[in-house]
Amino acid sequence: MTERSTSRQITSRGVRVGVAIVNWNSQDMLDRALEALARQTRTPHRVVVVDNASKHFRAAPVAPANTVYERLSFNSGFAQGNNIAVKLLGECDWIALVNPDAFLAPDWIERMLEAAATEVDYAFFAGKTLIEADPSLLDGAGDIYHISGITWRRGYRQPDVNAAERIEVFGPCAATAMYAKDAFEAVGGFDEDFFCYVEDVDLAFRLRLAGYRCLFVPDAVALHVGSGTTGGQHSPFSVYHGHRNLVWAYVKNMPGGWFWLFLPLHLAMNVAACALFVLRGQARTIARAKRDALRGLPLMWRKRVSVQRGRVVRATDLLRVMNMALLPFARMTPAAPASKNKHDE
Known part of the structure; x- marks a missing residue:
């Protein structure tokens, strides 16, 4: 079993990039995000904004000319909203995913396409996000996945200078990310049962199992507010969805013997998370998250069967792009050099 080798164009000329944005009650930030897209040195082929039944919504005063708005009568969440947007891109x-609270540098699309043209072994790409309130600090330089099922943004709140080179990472934070459309569709896009949070990690895991690789592109830069509409990382909404979905992502995707070998770590991580949020006064929220994670296990196990059936990489190869540190939150841990290819070993 081997990682997929792409056969896409090695030039960015004539390549079409569609941009998907899912909005929910974030009009001011959306206006700024679309204005940044309008200033791109490489014009997107199409921009689709899916609005999840915001209380107040209007077309942005400044946006790319080919921007399409799709207003929904319900809140579809980030996962389903992006799947809808991707279909409308044609x-x-x-596919470039951009959150309403992410503001791209003018050359973001151009830099991503340059990376895709020169690094043809990669099918999805992570941009560099800086904290909007303090751009000297990283918001993220790709996502890290620990063998226990914990995931976090690489380099979070570290100095920007610490993320200056292209490097292979487990996956991108979908606040600013680019995916080959054929790869995205091959694995079925986002899992809509996740609603939001960790859905990008789940997608990255499935892409990895299908043989696709992810590259961090340090010169594709954006400012990111982060959890701009969900009340922050420790809000009840964020805690519930994040900690429910961490369980589901592990159950669906951790392959073969690694599932059982790392299961004690996964269980320990869940116990530790419960204890932490109890101490923070969020006992009810974390209990509901883990209860609903358990209730969803039969469905996730059925999905696991399908996901694992489609795996084309060796389970051992996945460890190369996972974090195996005894102290999980070791920062800036690289998965592999950008130039490293399985066939070079």
């Missing part, structure tokens, strides 16, 4: 070669 024919394109690459």
Whole structure:
């Protein structure tokens, strides 16, 4: 079993990039995000904004000319909203996901396409996000996945200078990410049962199992507010969805013997998370998250069967792009050099 080798164009000319944005009650930030897209040195082929039944919504005063708005009568969540947006993008070669609270540098699309043209072994890409309130600090430089099932943004709140080179990472934070459309569709896009949070990690895991690789592109830069509409990382909404979905992502995707070998770590991580949020006064929220995670296990196990059936990489190869540290939150841990290819070993 081997990682997929892409056969896409080695030039960015004529390549079409569609941009998907899912909005929910974030009009001011959306206006700024679309204005940044309008200033791109490489014009997107199409921009689709899916609005999840915001209380107040209007077209942005400044946006790319080919921007399409799709207003929903319900809150579809981030996962389903992006799947809807991708379908509405129509024919394109690459899908760029941009959160309403992410503001791209003018050359973001151009830099991503340059990376895709020169690094043809990669099918999805992580941009560098800086904390909007303090751009000297990283918001993220790709996602890290620990063998226990914990995931976090690489380099979070570290100095920007610490993320200056292209490097292979487990996956991107979907606040600013680019995916080959054929790869995205091959694995079925986002899992809509996740609603939001960890859905990008789940997607990255499935892409990995299908043989696709992810590259961090340090010169594709954006400012990111982070949890701009969900009340922050420790809000009840964020804690519930994040900690429910961590369980589901592990159950669906951790392959073969690694599932059982690392299961004690996964269980210990869940116990530790419960204890932490009890101490923070969020006992009810974390209990509900883990209860609903358990209730969803039969469905996730059925999905696991399908996901694992489609795996084309060796389970041992996945460890190369996972974090195995005894102290999980070791920062800036690289998965592998960008130039390293399985065939080079």
